[in-house]
Amino acid sequence: MSSSINRQNGEAGQNGNLFPKISGKHQDFLASLQKLKSEGKLPPILDLEGTTKLHGMHADIVYDLHEPLTDSAASKQPILFQSRNRICEPDENQQGWPRDVAQFPDALIYLQTRILARFAEKNPDKTVNRAFPLIVAGEWIGGRVQRDVGLAQLSNRFVILSIQINGLWQKDEDYGDIEAARAGIYSVFRAQQTKLKFDTSNITDANPALFEMQRLADTVELSCPFAAAFGVQNSRGEGVVWKPGVPSARADAKYWLKTKGPIFGKENRIDPAKIKADTARNLTIGDAATRWVTPRRVEQGFEYLNEMNVDPNRQTCIKEFINWVVNDVMVEEARDIAVFKTRFTGAEQTVKRKVGCLAKCAFLLKMRECGADLA
Structure with a gap:
């Protein structure tokens, strides 16, 4: 090679x-x-x-x-x-x-x-x-x-x-x-x-x-x-x-x-009703973060850990999982995050903090469902 x-x-x-x-x-x-x-x-x-x-x-x-x-x-x-x-x-x-x-x-x-x-x-x-x-x-x-x-x-x-x-x-x-x-x-x-x-x-x-x-x-x-x-x-x-x-x-x-x-x-989805509703809706950063940390994104986070040979039972892997979810949101949702940055001071850090919290909760829930012990 x-x-x-x-x-x-x-x-x-x-x-x-x-x-x-x-x-x-x-x-x-x-x-x-x-x-x-x-x-x-x-x-x-x-x-x-x-x-x-x-x-x-x-x-x-x-x-x-x-x-x-x-x-x-x-x-x-x-x-x-x-x-x-x-x-x-x-x-x-x-x-x-x-x-x-x-x-x-x-x-x-x-x-x-x-x-x-x-x-x-x-x-x-x-x-x-x-x-x-x-x-x-x-x-x-x-x-x-x-x-x-x-x-x-x-x-x-x-x-x-x-x-x-x-x-x-x-x-x-x-x-x-x-x-x-x-x-x-x-x-x-x-x-x-x-x-x-x-x-x-x-x-x-x-x-x-x-x-x-x-x-x-x-x-x-x-x-x-x-x-x-x-x-x-x-x-x-x-x-x-x-x-x-x-x-x-x-x-x-x-x-x-x-x-x-x-x-x-x-x-x-590209749906006329959804487009009209999203245009009219004044989402908070918290609302947006909840929409962004989807079950599929959480699943992809665990797929990333597996791809990178990271043991999800290792206590420190939670940081790697959170970082992946946050980084993925910052890239995939950049257009909406840019709008928040025009409306709120410190919006980017707020997005990262809220997404990170949701990612942590999703990780711990998954570990409990799998019976993992991270103590």
């Missing part, structure tokens, strides 16, 4: 190759579109490209391209495996990741070769800048990775979601047929991509395309199209990830949006 892949990005805990968060708030999405429009980068009618959002564990395969691909032993090729927050050893077993994929080095080299060949085919006027890694971003699904979804009925597998070359996320459909099924590596394009038209003269909450995006996410939650492609019918899915169909926005995840169904994403 090569260490050069992090030469520009710092050590593993601060790895700049880690996949960015995708906003689940349509208001953030509208603001990003408005920015692009002001820069003259949006057509009158914008294509939105939607792929099935998979409920599993985020995972990446990262190739160091500093040295050209050779015929040397595949096991010596500089390949890294990542989870959401850290670099993993190849023999680690997070519900099978990355151990189950790392044991197929020839397939991994085949995947790299196919992707770079496709890039050259689609971009004859461009070259690969080997100062940047090739990132194959995906989701590790199946088995016990997540509960109560159709994907749990499939065997463990890595599903390719996005590909980054030269530091830019590529057009998904250009690579949609590239897989290495022998190694359990599949494309999210086993489920059909969805495309919508968005009228950029109306970048507001009232744009009908937003409600169609929500409707389609609800449909996916009712029946996961990716699971259906493998014979698992009428099983629960999660939602859709949307990318604007212009290069500058497709290449940068800050312009993307994830929409979920009523079970997995009720707090961010």
Whole structure:
């Protein structure tokens, strides 16, 4: 395994190759579109490209391209495996990741070769800048990775979601047929991509395309199209990830949006009544903090502890859990927190304190339910 892949990005805990968060708030999405429009980068009618959002564990395969691909032993090729927050050893077993994929080095080299060949085919006027890694971003699904979804009925597998070359996320459909099924590596394009038209003269909450995006996410939650492609019918899915169909926005995840169904994403639903109520409602910071520390966010906090190999029975892990929840809120709810900062002195610290208190209570409750002794 090569260490050069992090030469520009710092050590593993601060790895700049880690996949960015995708906003689940349509208001953030509208603001990003408005920015692009002001820069003259949006057509009158914008294509939105939607792929099935998979409920599993985020995972990446990262190739160091500093040295050209050779015929040397595949096991010596500089390949890294990542989870959401850290670099993993190849023999680690997070519900099978990355151990189950790392044991197929020839397939991994085949995947790299196919992707770079496709890039050259689609971009004859461009070259690969080997100062940047090739990132194959995906989701590790199946088995016990997540509960109560159709994907749990499939065997463990890595599903390719996005590909980054030269530091830019590529057009998904250009690579949609590239897989290495022998190694359990599949494309999210086993489920059909969805495309919508968005009228950029109306970048507001009232744009009908937003409600169609929500409707389609609800449909996916009712029946996961990716699971259906493998014979698992009428099983629960999660939602859709949307990318604007212009290069500058497709290449940068800050312009993307994830929409979920009523079970997995009720707090961010694109619903006319909810939008009207939220606009009229004068929330306090305490009200907002209660809405933000959701059962799913608490669950994700424990998933983080597990990913980072932190023993939740260790007394000091409560601090790590609280820090994760607070940091996640500060990033995901930044738009609303900015509004509070214009209204109240010391709003940011108040948000952190209230969210931290709620996170602590949620942690202790979970530990009591599990019968843990933190004394």
